Amino acid sequence: MSMNAIASSIAGLGNTRELAEVNLGQDSEVGKPSFSHELNRSINQVNDLLTAADKATQELAVGRSENIHEAMIATEKAESAMKFLVQVRNKALDAYREIMRMQI
Numbered sequence: 001m002s003m004n005a006i007a008s009s010i011a012g013l014g015n016t017r018e019l020a021e022v023n024l025g026q027d028s029e030v031g032k033p034s035f036s037h038e039l040n041r042s043i044n045q046v047n048d049l050l051t052a053a054d055k056a057t058q059e060l061a062v063g064r065s066e067n068i069h070e071a072m073i074a075t076e077k078a079e080s081a082m083k084f085l086v087q088v089r090n091k092a093l094d095a096y097r098e099i100m101r102m103q104i
Helices: 003-014 015-021 033-064 068-101
Strands: none
Touching: 033 068
């Protein structure tokens, strides 16, 4: 999967209507951020990693950088973060589906 495809996937995650409608507010403990705030923060961090990896790869490709190790490390960090974020999304969707199947 190319970096641009991954970046557009991340951007799509941040712009979904369902995510925008989630408004859990502050937790019961004072000063503790809400789930939606933490999720948005994580999405932004992964997006930053993807952007940094893409920039390092482009600089390597055009010859502005000769350090292939840093480019590969940045790419692997971004890939690992993206895989983790996708797994969190999958678990959240599974939990949502399970709640919707419950009969009240």
